[in-house]
Amino acid sequence: MNKISLIFVMLTSFCFGQKMSFIYEVNYRLNHQLPDEFTTKTMILDFVDKESVFRESMDRKSDSLKMNNGSPMLSSGFENQFYIKKNLSTNKISKIITNGQFSYLLPIEETLKWKILSDRKKIGNYDSQKAVITYGNREWTAWFSNDIPINDGPYIFSNLPGLIVSVADESGDYKFNLVQIKKSANLFNVRTKPILIDWNKYDQLAKAYYVNPNAEIEQKIRNAKKVVMQDAQGNVIDFNIRQMNKDEQENIRKDNNPIELNHRIEYK
Numbered sequence: 001m002n003k004i005s006l007i008f009v010m011l012t013s014f015c016f017g018q019k020m021s022f023i024y025e026v027n028y029r030l031n032h033q034l035p036d037e038f039t040t041k042t043m044i045l046d047f048v049d050k051e052s053v054f055r056e057s058m059d060r061k062s063d064s065l066k067m068n069n070g071s072p073m074l075s076s077g078f079e080n081q082f083y084i085k086k087n088l089s090t091n092k093i094s095k096i097i098t099n100g101q102f103s104y105l106l107p108i109e110e111t112l113k114w115k116i117l118s119d120r121k122k123i124g125n126y127d128s129q130k131a132v133i134t135y136g137n138r139e140w141t142a143w144f145s146n147d148i149p150i151n152d153g154p155y156i157f158s159n160l161p162g163l164i165v166s167v168a169d170e171s172g173d174y175k176f177n178l179v180q181i182k183k184s185a186n187l188f189n190v191r192t193k194p195i196l197i198d199w200n201k202y203d204q205l206a207k208a209y210y211v212n213p214n215a216e217i218e219q220k221i222r223n224a225k226k227v228v229m230q231d232a233q234g235n236v237i238d239f240n241i242r243q244m245n246k247d248e249q250e251n252i253r254k255d256n257n258p259i260e261l262n263h264r265i266e267y268k
């Protein structure tokens with residue numbers, strides 16, 4: 001066996017024989033009225049046996065807590081969630097959307113049709129090659145590396161002959177960059193019984209949430225004899241559910257630059 005073959009075998013064993021975590025730094029812009037304001041988050045691709053879960057680090061911690069019978073921190077709303085499950089053997093990709101106690105499974109049925117180009121460059125320690133794709137009414141440029149022989153990547157992006165180490169849309173609204181690789185203790189695949197929906201149902205649910213984004217809190221207030229709100233210092237503060245709804249609705253309207261632009265909702 002020559003040296004190149006030996007290296008490939010070692011990398012293949014390294015990636016497929018163990019549970020791996022690929023950590024990405026993600027920068028994204030939700031409000032076009034503030035073009036220089038980006039959100040930066042750490043997101044993790046956990047991979048094992050041709051299945052993967054991609055999620056924010058806080059979602060991963062919540063899954064770990066739930067797996068160990070703890071109290072997870074749950075997302076609310078329907079916009080700007082990045083939780084993705086993939087089965088590379090069956091080419092199934094699903095988006096998991098969590099709103100309070102409810103989780104929804106939204107299959108991504110759009111076919112990923114990559115165009116692999118001849119351009120190459122070094123990204124960190126990895127020799128990478130360029131590929132382009134259209135997804136969510138955005139044009140994307142990805143760089144994948146055969147040095148890491150798995151056909152996966154951040155968010156829905158996959159099915160290239162190597163790990164995607166960097167991918168960004170043409171407008172610069174979304175950028176995913178690999179920053180670290182490490183062994184993973186567990187996939188933390190705990191969101192296993194979500195409610196199946198499609199994009200039409202997603203639209204209905206998101207609009208219903210927008211009308212009353214604090215419906216769960218209102219229900220708890222109706223069921224409670226007395227509600228006291230306190231700030232971080234323990235001081236009692238006024239509780240104005242109507243103002244809370246207005247503030248949340250304003251945030252939804254402002255931060256309305258979803259990764260799937262073709263499913264952008266016009267909130268009024």
